[in-house]
Amino acid sequence: MATLLPGGEEPPVTEPRLPAREAAERELSKPMYHENDPGLFQRALTRFWEWVDELFGAASGATPGGALGLVVIVLVVLLLVVALWWRLGTPQRTPAPEGGLFDDRPRSAAEHRKAAETHALAHRWTEAVQERMRAVVRSLEERTVLEPRPGRTADEAAAEAATQLPGHADGLRAAARTFDDVTYGGRAADEGAYLRLRDLDLALERTKPVLSGADRGAVQ
Structure with a gap:
């Protein structure tokens, strides 16, 4: 029974509370009431900034001096990072240590040439070089022209061979530099690099070495 108001009037709403709430929820769930609601990304962004604010508040509460103390600590850390960067410089990749030319079983020059040509036909220029x-x-x-010596590097071979093949000294040094670049420097060779090295190989085959003074004395 509805409760009478003073003067004998009935209350304006006589519907039970639970059905009234359900009716209000159905009404508010209509799309027309949510046209201006923030999207999923906006809600996620808002939640993120709330989390950052909570985190900053917790950190400042645990730091001596509150928020100001936290700011001072952050600035000190940044200054230390800048000082270390200035002192040590930009990190650089450490080049691989230079090793010997031959790292497997001994093979003849003909075998190496055959392997080089096989790589070249497949356009594997680094391996061909x-x-x-x-x-x-x-x-x-x-x-x-060179004495067989395990562990000899490309630079050492070029320098030693240049003493008896002075006309090809520049080519030998360039070849050794190319070998080091592709083997230890991480660079990729191209067809031009291989062709220059092949031409050098063929030219050296046709060049007679210059005898040193000791060699000329032994021949006489």
Whole structure:
């Protein structure tokens, strides 16, 4: 029974409370009431900034001096990072240590040339350059221009061979530099690099070494 108001009037709403709430929820769920609601991204962004604010508030509460103390600590850390960066410089990749030319079983110059040509036909120019440089050095060893020596580097081979093949000193140094760049410097060779090394190999085959003074005395 509805409760009478003073004067004998009935209350304006006589519907039970639960059905009234359900009716209000149905009404408010209509799309017309949500046209201006923030999207999913906006809600996520708002929640993120609320989380940052809570985190900053917790950190400032645990830091001596509150928020000001936290700001001072952050500035000190940034200054330390800048000082270390200035002192140590930009981090750089450490180059791989230079090793020897030959790292597997001994092979002849002809075998290295064959392997180089196989790589070249497949356009694997880095491997072709490496094998052709090994062919150059092995050929010089077979011709006794260089003494066979395990662990010899490309630079050492070029410098030693240049004393008896002075006309090709520049080419030998360039070949050794190319070998080091693709083997230890992480660079990729191209067809031009391989062709220059192949031409050097063929030219060295046609060049007679210049005898040193000791060698000329032994021949006489």
